[in-house]
Amino acid sequence: xxxxxxxxxxxxxxxxxxxxxxxxxxxxxxxxxxxxxxxxxxxxxxxxxxxxxxxxxxxxxxxxxxxxxxxxxxxxxxxxxxxxxxxxxxxxxxxxxxxxxxxxxxxxxxxxxxxxxxxxxxxxxxxxx
Amino acid sequence: xxxxxxxxxxxxxxxxxxxxxxxxxxxxxxxxxxxxxxxxxxxxxxxxxxxxxxxxxxxxxxxxxxxxxxxxxxxxxxxxxxxxxxxxxxxxxxxxxxxxxxxxxxxxxxxxxxxxxxxxxxxxxxxxxxxxxxxxxxxxxxxxxxxxxxxxxxxxxxxxxxxxxxxxxxxxxxxxxxxxxxxxxxxxxxxxxxxxxxxxxxxxxxxxxxxxxxxxxxxxxxxxxxxxxxxxxxxxxxxxxxxxxxxxxxxxxxxxxxxxxxxxxxxxxxxxxxxxxxxxxxxxxxxxxxxxxxxxxxxxxxxxxxxxxxxxxxxxxxxxxxxxxxxxxxxxxxxxxxxxxxxxxxxxxxxxxxxxxxxxxxxxxxxxxxxxxxxxxxxxx
Numbered sequence: 001x002x003x004x005x006x007x008x009x010x011x012x013x014x015x016x017x018x019x020x021x022x023x024x025x026x027x028x029x030x031x032x033x034x035x036x037x038x039x040x041x042x043x044x045x046x047x048x049x050x051x052x053x054x055x056x057x058x059x060x061x062x063x064x065x066x067x068x069x070x071x072x073x074x075x076x077x078x079x080x081x082x083x084x085x086x087x088x089x090x091x092x093x094x095x096x097x098x099x100x101x102x103x104x105x106x107x108x109x110x111x112x113x114x115x116x117x118x119x120x121x122x123x124x125x126x127x128x129x
Numbered sequence: 130x131x132x133x134x135x136x137x138x139x140x141x142x143x144x145x146x147x148x149x150x151x152x153x154x155x156x157x158x159x160x161x162x163x164x165x166x167x168x169x170x171x172x173x174x175x176x177x178x179x180x181x182x183x184x185x186x187x188x189x190x191x192x193x194x195x196x197x198x199x200x201x202x203x204x205x206x207x208x209x210x211x212x213x214x215x216x217x218x219x220x221x222x223x224x225x226x227x228x229x230x231x232x233x234x235x236x237x238x239x240x241x242x243x244x245x246x247x248x249x250x251x252x253x254x255x256x257x258x259x260x261x262x263x264x265x266x267x268x269x270x271x272x273x274x275x276x277x278x279x280x281x282x283x284x285x286x287x288x289x290x291x292x293x294x295x296x297x298x299x300x301x302x303x304x305x306x307x308x309x310x311x312x313x314x315x316x317x318x319x320x321x322x323x324x325x326x327x328x329x330x331x332x333x334x335x336x337x338x339x340x341x342x343x344x345x346x347x348x349x350x351x352x353x354x355x356x357x358x359x360x361x362x363x364x365x366x367x368x369x370x371x372x373x374x375x376x377x378x379x380x381x382x383x384x385x386x387x388x389x390x391x392x393x394x395x396x397x398x399x400x401x402x403x404x405x406x407x408x409x410x411x412x413x414x415x416x417x418x419x420x421x422x423x424x425x426x427x428x429x430x431x432x433x434x435x436x437x438x439x440x441x442x443x444x445x446x447x448x449x450x451x452x453x454x455x456x457x458x459x460x461x462x463x464x465x466x467x468x469x470x471x472x473x474x475x476x477x478x479x480x481x482x483x484x485x486x487x488x489x490x491x492x493x494x495x496x497x498x499x500x501x502x503x504x505x506x507x508x509x510x
Contacts (some may be wrong), residue, residue, distance in 0.1 A: 006436075014436060020506055035470035035509060036458060038430050042508035058508035060473075062432040066506070 006063055007097035009071075014063040019073035021056045028124070030116025037106045039065040043072075043117040050081050055114075064099050064107035068092045072110035081118055087111050133443045133488045137331075137420055138280055138308060138479035143374065144333035150377040151335065154370040162367055163358070172369055179376030183340060186311070186379045187325065188318040192342050195359045196372050199339035200307040201231040202352070203326035204274075206341050206363065207303045208235045210349030211272045211324070212244060215301075219269025225249040225257055226464035227284075228276050229305055233460070236274070249275070253465050254413040255284030259294060266298045273302050278309030281461040281477060282412030283421030285313060292321030301347065307331055307339075311382045312390075312419050323347060329371065333482075334378025338371030386482035391419045393480050397489050398422055404493060405500050411462065411475065420481065425467065426474035428510060429503040434476050437499040443492055446477040 006014070026044035033040035039061035046054035055077055057069040071092050076084045089111045093099045099108060143151075154175075160168035162176050180194050197203045212222065224236055226248045236246045247265045249257045257275060266273070273295050278285050288304055295302035303324035306315060310327040317325070324347070328339030343349065355364025394417075401408050407427040426434065431447030438445055458472040478492065 011436075014433070015440060017506070031508065035473070038432075038458070038473035040507075040509050058506055060428060060503075060507040060509045061430050063436050065430070066433060 005100060006067075007099075009095070009097040010063055010067040010099065013067035013070040013096070017057075017066055017070035019056050019070065019077070020058070022058060023054060023056050026056075026117075028117040028119075028121025030113045030118070030120055032109050032113040032116055033061070034106075035060075038062065039107050039109065041065065041069055041109055041113045043069075043110075043113045045114075045117045045121060047081065047121055052076050052079055052081070052084060057110075057113075062103065062107055064103035065109070067096055068099075068108050068110035069113075071096055072114050076114060081121075085115060085118060087114070130442045133484075133491060135478045135480060135484065135488075135492065136444050136446045137481040137484075138418075138477065139446055140330045140336065141333045141481060143330075143335055144378060144381045147334055147374045147377040147381065151370045151374040154373050158369070162369060163356070176367060176369060176372055179372050182376045183327070183379060184342065187327075187342065188316045189342055190318060191345050192317060192325075193345055193360060195341045195343065195362050196367060196375075197339045197341055197363055198337055198368070199330070200229070200305065200326055200328040201339075203328070203339050203341040204229065204231040204303075204305055205235050206349065206352050207324040207326060207343075208232065208272065208274055209239065209352060210362070211301055211303070211347075212239050213350035214348050215271045219267070219271050220244045221247070221267055221270040222272045222274065223247045223249060223262065223265050223270060223300075224274045225251060225276070227251050227255055227279055227281070227461045228274070229280055229307070232274055232276065232305060251284075251464050255279055255282050255411075255461070255465055256413070256416075257286060257291075259287070259290055262291065263294055263298075266294070266300055270298070270300050273300055275302070275304055276308075277304045277306040277315070278313065278418040278421075279412065279461065280308050280421075281459065281475075282423045282465065283418040284412045285309065285416045285418060287416075288315075288322065289320050295323075296321040308418055308421075311379055312387060317342070329375035329378050332378045333381040335371050335374040338368050338375045340375070382482060387419050390480050390482065390484065393484050393486060393489050394419060394422055396486055397478060397480075397492065400489075400493050401496065404497055407474075407500065407504060411465065420479050422478040422480070424474075424476050424478075425462065425472070426476065426500055427471065427504075428474070428507040429500065430473045431475045433503050434474070434496075434499055437503075438492075438495060441495045443495060446479070447475055 023044040027047045031042045042058045059069040089108045162173040301323040305326040311332045325342040330336040409425045411423040462472045
């Protein structure tokens with residue numbers, strides 16, 4: 001039996017999330033969410049020459065939150081920072097074949113969290129420079 | 130893979146005997162019970178027998194039963210019916226913070242119409258404080274509405290004592306007993322309950338039929354106006370197959386079934402608490418619905434637990450924020466003092482008469498790795 005409230009793609013990522021966990025000495029860390037809302041996401045990235053070489057996530061949340069987290073890590077691995085910053089939460093949801101409307105606001109925060117991690121990387125880099 | 134359904138508080142399958150009993154009323158005994166002819170009379174007689182059976186089940190002697198479309202309608206009829214009918218006496222209603230939405234949203238509706246509502250607090254196990262109830266009752270209080278068995282955390286209120294207080298104070302007492310009816314004793318000859326909400330589909334009866342049992346002396350304003358059915362309190366052609374099924378469904382859950390459900394319930398509670406360190410029991414250990422188990426898991430979200438178990442063909446429920454129609458955290462969990470940030474990991478397991486210890490073992494076996502996986506995934510500690 002298949003759960004039909006979520007798309008196949010969401011369930012696939014929910015079942016077997018990609019790049020779950022944390023990194024040793026990450027170059028950038030982003031954390032976003034609201035525990036009261038039920039969704040908190042943390043993203044860690046490794047950057048070499050402006051390219052996202054590695055990315056890991058940790059997420060507390062529903063299937064939508066976990067699937068969007070997993071999906072963003074797949075999308076941006078190997079991409080440049082510039083490219084990654086262009087990706088929106090909406091893009092992630094679309095890649096997953098859509099999300100139930102009620103999940104669009106609260107649980108769809110993967111791109112924003114990634115951007116936070118990139119900002120963190122950039123601000124650290126600027127301090128060094 | 131076998132399906133293990135553990136969401137009986139949401140609804141039950143219709144029992145085979147109930148189904149068989151209903152069947153002729155769709156085809157053979159289809160007549161309108163209001164009709165004067167023989168066919169109508171036969172149906173009328175059977176409906177009245179069903180009514181008597183249900184009233185007898187709760188030992189109701191000075192009461193009448195109004196058939197409705199279910200618990201939601203019964204709660205609406207009880208609360209609005211009293212509020213409108215007795216508004217000359219006053220416009221103050223007392224309820225609790227852990228009622229079903231069909232009570233909470235009904236009193237909120239009345240609040241907008243100028244009624245004053247007091248929401249009683251509950252302790253960390255979900256019990257109201259009788260002293261607080263006593264203090265809140267005023268001269269203009271017309272109704273106290275307190276649910277019997279809580280649908281989320283299983284707490285069974287002391288309706289005998291609540292009824293006594295209401296009687297002494299001369300205030301009507303309504304209780305929503307949708308979850309407790311036929312699972313714990315309700316005796317209207319011993320308990321002072323003025324209005325009692327019951328329904329069929331939580332006790333292996335059909336959906337779409339319920340009842341409101343009220344004392345004969347009570348005057349209600351109807352919600353539905355029309356042909357004057359159901360003592361002029363609920364117009365509309367009667368749902369005869371539903372009513373026949375409802376009457377049959379009150380026989381389904383036996384004393385032995387209740388004992389069995391209690392055993393399975395306690396097995397799950399004991400073993401989950403033993404095996405999973407981040408599990409917290411919601412609601413009390415005693416004075417609890419025989420079929421309700423409710424946990425709050427730290428650091429994770431209930432819906433993810435539900436979906437992982439669903440992938441293993443085990444159906445449970447959640448009271449968490451993202452689960453249903455709203456994004457707000459569960460009002461019952463908030464009322465028992467859990468901080469909003471910790472309130473998302475709720476998982477409700479409700480058992481039926483079919484559930485056995487082997488099912489409980491399977492559940493626990495599947496639950497342990499799910500909780501472990503989700504906890505490891507969580508950035509919250």
